Amino acid sequence: AGALKNHQRALVLGQRSFGKGSVQMLFDNPDHSALKLTIAQYLTPGDISIQSVGITPTIELSPVLLTDETTYFFGSPNEAHGEALLPEHLVSEKSQASKIQKPLMTLKYLRDYELLKEQRDKPNEIIIDFETRFAQNILVETKSAKLKQLLKASEKVLSEAMVAQEKLIDQKLRSKEIQWSSKVNKVRAKGNAEVKLSPEAGLVQAGESLKVTVTVQNTGKNPLHKVRGITKSENQLFKGHEFLFGHIPPNESRSWTEEIKVNDSFISRQDEVKVVFEAAGNAVIPPLKFKTAIQALPVPHLALRYELNDQETGDGNGLLSPGEEVELQLYYKNLGEGETRELVGQLATLGKGKVPGIFIKRGRVTPEDQQVSKDEEGMIKFLFKIKEAWSEPSISAYLSLVDPKLRESSSDKINFAVYPSKRLKKKKLALFAKATPSHLNLIEGGVSGKQLTLRASPLSSSAVVAYVSQAQSDACIIDGSGTCIWYRVKADTKRYYWVDASDAQTKTQQEIAAIKAEQLSYEMSPPRIKLAPLSLAVDQDRKTIKVKGRVTSRQALLDLMVYVNRRKVFFLPKPAMDNPHGVDFVAEVPLKGGVNHISIYARVNENVTSISSVFVSKPKSEAEKAADKK
Template identity: 30%
Template sequence: MRSREPYDLTQLTVMNRVILQVKDHYVDPERVSPQRMLLGGLNAVQQTVAPVLVHYEDGGNEVGVTVYGASRNFRVDDVTSPWALSYRWREIFGFLQANLRDEDVELRDIEYAAINGMLRTLDPHSVLLDPETYTEMQMSTRGEFGGLGIVISIRDGQLTIIRPMPETPASRAGLNRMDRIVRIGEESTLNMPLEDAVSRLRGPPGSNVQVWVTREGQGGWSTPRPFTLTRAVIHIESVESRMLEGNIGYISINSFQGNTFEDMTRALAQLHAQGMRGLVLDLRDDPGGLLDQAVRVADAFLDNGIIVTTSSSDPSQRDERSARREGTEPEYPMIVLVNGGSASASEIVAGALKNHDRALVVGQRTFGKGSVQVLYNYDDGSALKLTIAQYLTPGDVSIQGVGIVPDIAIDPMTVDRTDLDLEVDQGYVREADLDQHLTNTSARDGEESAVVMRYYLPVETRERLREARPEDQEENEQEDEFLLRFAREVLVHSTREGAPRRGNRRQMIEDATPVIERLRGQELSTAARELERLGVNWDEGTDQGASPVQVEVTTNAPENRITAGENLELRVRVTNTGSAPLYRLRAQTRSDFALFNHRELVFGRLDPGQTREWSTTLGICTTENERRTCVVPREVPDRADGIRVEFSEAHGHAPPSTEIRTQIRALPRPQFAYQVQVADDVRGNGDGLVQRGETASVYLRVRNTGQGRTYETQANLQSRAGQGVLLHAGRFELESIPPGEERLIHFTFEVLPDFERDSVRLEARVADVSLRELMVERVDVPIAPSGAAPTPRRGRVTLRDGAAVRERPAADSQTLARVEGGAASLPAQAELSGFVRVDLGEGRPGWVASSDVTTDRAASGARVTPLMDHMPPRIDVEGVAGMLTTTADRVPIRAIVRDDLQVRDAYVFVGTRKVFYVSNRDATDPREVRFDTEVPLRPGVNVVIVVARENDEVLSRRTFIVRRDAPDGTLMETPRTGDDWFHLGIEGEEGEE
């Protein structure tokens, strides 16, 4: 747990230890640049803390740091050693600490952010783990913990059991899949974050926990039932096994934990007892884990030779792990399945078995993480994970950045008019795609698989797999069908009587040729038949020479412009204007916008004089009620994109590529102004205060003050109070809210009699999930001592013009509404301490001072106007809004920010780099900020975000995508990495997914 004592940044409590360990142990000292580490850390700090702005020009001698109105320059050119880096951070932290006294920020988090910014300049895997993250990681790698034995997830805001593990407290108690846990002890789970639920369900073995469960369907119950369970040591199953047809064993390793080797040994013994003749070892989506477990797993199948070598900058630290003959498995034929999610320890196993010719590797190229990290624990509970070496597979071959290339590459293909998939799918993000990834001269880049095996995946199956979640084991097993069938048939063929050289990888490839050709022919024939149904001849034909092709690229939108939420199709028409036929003619798109990238178009055989056309959607497709729709997502901001269409042909006679430009207009955005009221009107004494044992309301009045309507809007209430608070009505789906309209949301919660704290902390959220517009309000409800109940009052009361209606019977409580336009009449409910409780409508109570009750006649035009005390700032932007494409290296931004209460500050990001900040602390008008600035652009795509804050919790954003093209107007590609200041701290493509 974090200490609550005041924290002194200038002590560099964690920073100094990190710097020292990087100096002494980092794998590649040449990558350690104190100047780049300083700049990377500063960039991370300005991302984390709003008022901090950092100024630096590439190659400059100084870096400027501004906090509110205070600025100071710090030298960079003399930061040439770890000691100079530490000294400079002490100066900077002292400056930050002295000028951030008014900012609600945890100083320890600033140090953590700075450290992780520094580490990002080294490689993607060196990181400082905060105490909470480190604790969770320790639990997962141990392979066991005290718990109940259930896999849980959040479904529709409810804590849901996905799978009870066999022989655990949960399964013995009779808990089932899809049961809802609505309460843990005396705490509601409605809208509870998953990590919070996990921490509450886990605990010391032998301790008890009570869960309240509902069950839907026949034999279920809607009233929660209590189950008291005794926590036990839960053994995390990292190994799953079963026997496939033909006596082929199957073992899957999910990750390499402390118990993986023992679990695999037991699984092998069970499979041998059933007569296993060959083995499929499945390492797909295995992210790695413990090195010693990977070595022991590989050693089980090898009788000699090096398994893995760890190599660092110090040759004396070279460490070789070798196989031993003792306990080695028999040499039966073996296949290892891998994909782009197989990383680190799983790559060590696959690489060792491949390079020693022990197993055939089948699947997709692996992730390519060949680096070694160790953990250094710190007194504050955090830990440094630092890259200290690189792995080398047998033969001193590095996998860093290139991965393990399978002997037989497997890839699905789907024929779909709107979302074709015939090209080999590069799908996974791999190590080489990460910013600042390590390299190694001994990596074999360019290695290809001996065989590429495509298989046909029906559209329906592909959609089901796309929608399935990782925890949906039953649905995800559908993906295994072809791959397991292929692996099983190869192994059955290899174990037939008379099969030569059992267990030898190279011989297995040669011997499996008949199986491969048969299955490949079947799968390609299926794809060809599906293409033929769409009018495409996929005959490979014979090379009859080149033939010119006329290409026309259009979209279904006028001037290639659409509004977000609409359908956008790319249409490509090709005409063979020559005399020779072309075969298997196809095209693929290239674009910086992920939605527009890697879209396939197919034309097949194109005879002389023939014209063919293919169209593909450039949006996301969903199926509802058997109706399929494809649209560009509603949340996409204003942007302009280039799309390059590249062609290929069976015999190399592809036409040249061509380009088209598109533009998306953002939908008008909603904006949420709101008011929060707490009332003890469900089951309480009605005095306007919340006491233990009462059930109370949270009324959230939301007004759309934006320019556009809402679409899919959800309202949630979450408890942050711990034990003793139960949510009863805490989740709502709202109808669309047009601009200017309001919705009243009525949440309810119960404070149990034994609640120990002095206040209840709640969090209310309203979000348009399709537009990604969100408001969050944290509410602290004080717990009052028992008091006298109000005296009932009937009839109506007339309130004078200007009277304030308050949340509680107190003159200093929040004003909910005000009478305007004359005296107004409202129903009376009760009286207490000089206040009258009135009905504001829809059952919502309010309190009015008795002195504001008048005998005047109510005015016909009088009204009781609700007051929205939280109204996010309104941002009006010029300049950048009209320049979605430019050839300039800077773009102007002129903005006016207004707020009914106050504008605290405003700032601008380009990607993840903050480039402008203005404070409004000393302004003559606290409700308005104006600024005019220019922000830098890198080549290609730039995500420009303007942020304005009313306070720490109430803020607004405007986002623009600006493309910088070459001076001649041609497309410039977006850099993925870079060493200059502009790129520091940026991983991958800004704003893209």
């Protein structure tokens, strides 16, 4: 489109494009992080960049959407999107010519909502919409591909379309009791506006809706014409909502209600919203302001445990061997205060550069019960097959359970040992713990004293499924000299678990009962972050805010970090869990004018991280307001 437009070989119709004019490459680092590097830019003919600007159409086709749920009249559905709105977007020196370009003309048209839904439901079918039909009509009127002739041909088509669309828009507004196409005079008119919020005071919980009713009263002696309002806010949720009032005679009023849905995943915050009014002719309506507050939902906290089942699809010995098909059973428990909204489990091979040792046959699973309340449990099943020619001693994969609606998840890299079946020998022994695992003191309400660590697979990096003081083995894996290196332990669930031989004392004359299901625990649990209450008021002028909290974890923490607006302001490496089961922290966080996004990160390792976020606002200084205008 850019090439055809710059060479004046086409008439470009539609809305301004996204503005992606740069090329990036992704480089993987040895520590599993990645570097995204910009290596080139796209240029249209004449060495003109569209980066963060987009291609400006010759004729702008601006859709008007008027439904019970959505109002787009003076704004555009595309205004909330674009490269320029992305944080830290690139700006090209060669984009100045693109910035100053404006459409030669603009045509507003009433978008057919039913047709729009049909396009979304049938993405592979060709469905003729207004824009396509408008382009066809122009092509019928011309025999040339030159811009000059195309523009001339478009005059008649554009004129007819404007008349027809104005009529359709006016009819749609009248169906909503809005008189729009009244005769406009330029005598002075004035009005005032007020707002009513439901729930009252604008306090709304995530997952619910805020109804905003704006009423405009004509307080002058002359009528108001084509009155409209639009919201402005630092919060994208409350930005760009349109209120249409149309013609308002003297001493009369008109109201318009917008219902704003707050997603389940919204974080607690307060915002100021401003409604700016415009009207045809010489009219003045002062803007109005109101405050809103979003209360985040209590969130779930998903703790996991997985077990390997090869009894139905494999050889049934609990030991993974090349060529064997295995079912992975993922058990989960909600330890948080909030209920899950939706759950998706995923088993995936590791990323780029990692040779997978498995073929995943069932890697994405959705539980039947999506709503899991506090302390409730569930289980889903994955299926994979180990490669026939796999010769490495272990395989790895990535396991996750996600609530996409609340954006809460629990995930980790998981590891399994791979042994040939001939390495497994019968060995009936009573096993007793030699020592106390070093991190047991982290587990609140957990076991204590000398404990055996039961793992899902005979590998020291495999997940822990339980801690027990004693267990009964029925077999062991031997090394080249015939010495037992891992003991196999059977549970009454008919599953096998594994104990490192170096951690166990053995006796031959004693028999111990099988491990019971209630002894199994959920050790794959990300850290839990609990923040002390913060004042979120938007009108508090403060340079810093003190963020306090507590992190509890079933595993030692790698580090604890606090970021504000993507800038690290607090770092605590390997925090000591001196306070039983957790660590307390205090961070003095600097604030800038506007909205500050504060995030607390608690990491166990590169794969397990918990994040807790909050938005804190501060009034902008005059210098910051001036910088925004630039």
